Amino acid sequence: MAGTVLREALVGRASSGDRSPQENAASQEAPLVVLRDVVKTYANGTVAVSDVNLSIREGDFLSFVGPSGCGKSTLFRIIAGLGRQSEGTVDVFGGDPERSRKQGGVSYVFQDATLMPWANVLDNVTLPLKLAGESRRDRIARAEEALALVGLADYRKALPRQLSGGMRMRVSIARSLISKPRLLLMDEPFGALDEMTRQTLQDELLKIRERDPRLTVLFVTHNVFEAVYLSSRVAVMSVRPGRITEEIAIDVPYPRGEDFRTTPVFSELVRRVGRGLAH
């Protein structure tokens, strides 16, 4: 029952009237991703997530916060078509998640940069294009673009082990962008980085989104500050079986910069998300 109420709240929000005309036009399009009453029970009986209802529109930046093991990665795997839900329906780009992924348009960034240690930066970044059978010329041209975007244009020939953790994550992000995705799933991408690097990469991610405001990002983090700084919405999840207990809109317009971190609105939102987590 709680699920139904929540769904109405979420889906209903999409057509509510308190938006600018522009945003209204965008929101009338069909949502990019819809999850209805999703339950995932693993073979060993673990109920990882339960009653998840979500509607994600194009251009959303939705962060998931919640304790470890509450099913955030499980949810991402289902959306990416890496695993199937046990109950409920999942709709990505208006169809089956796995089919949508096969048609391209979904990219994934893991917590660990997940680079091939034997391949240099260029070969790592062009991997998705290589697997898709794109010509070498296209691959290189698009890799240069993607590497420039993350500030690694001078590191084409470097091997992963010659790079710092932050640089490796940049390579991973460049790789995820090279296939021109509509939906970017980032599962704790900055979790292993030090605070300085983390903040730098947050700003770079915001810049990347400014260039392409239609890019939809789903983001997992343990860091409440990070969630508020980056997102247009934050979904708070409960302990296992994971449910979305609260959705908090971060109605602060982009572009956002360092000064956003010091505003009262920011602190207030951080407090709200933190309270949601504590429940």
Add this chain to the structure above:
Amino acid sequence: MTDRSAAAAAGEHGERSDGRTREARGPAGRRGDSARKHEAGAGFFVRLTSRWGAGALPPLGALVVVIALWQFGLKLLGTPSYLFPKPTDVVRAASDNFPLLLQSVWTTAYESLLGFLLSIVFGVALAIVLATSRMIEKSVYPYAIVLQTIPIVAIAPIIVIWFGAGLNAVVVIAFLIGFFPMLSNTLIGLHSTDQNLRNLFYLYNAGKWQTMWRLRIPAALPYMAGGLKISASLSVVGSIVGEYVAGIGGGKGGLGFAITQAAIRVQTDYLFACGLSASLLGIAFFLAVQGLSRWMLSSWHESAMRIEN
């Protein structure tokens, strides 16, 4: 033995995946591929000599002492040369029969190399086939393990019957003995691909063979290198054992054959010379393979690189 090597390979592998964070060395870190290749090729010998340059004195000293004790001890005792030859006797026997000895070394080296190459080709190929399908692996691999436990000496006569006495039988025996370590190490390597990377390939819709060539085989290289080292040494053992059974008569006999002949004729000094040559051949094989695997892994494997801090 194969288990141990696999564990060692896994250890080496683990070393690279420990997420060691090293600060980027910036432009200096991109010394370019040509520089690195050069380092891997010529660097091998430089490293060998520099490592041995400093550390070589104690073992060399020990060697000299042992040889001296051997020489003068036997002289003092007056032991006849046919029972236990002195180092000088061995050297004389080797130089008196030098062309013959060289021919034997060459023959054995040739057989070992052929057997070794066959074990690489078949070991890797079968491992790839087994790794592509759980079904095939489950139905075939147990037999491979059972076959491996059969002592090679026990089936050598059958191989001689099937392949005829001579080169072919010897090569087959050298191949059989080196085959299993190659197979099992490669198979373990193909199965130990990082799960995240596999997911990534899956997400980007990589086909089975794309995943094999671009991910699983490169990721298995350190394990294969471990298999190469074991198989290389074993193939020398295999060809000498093979010659004991299958022998190559005439002027073309290998070291194993020469050893049997010397033993029959009680040419103990020459027998020693052959035995020492066999050890040297084994060491040469091992070093060559070690150089090869360093070169193979130079682009990415940490344990094959000099650690620069």
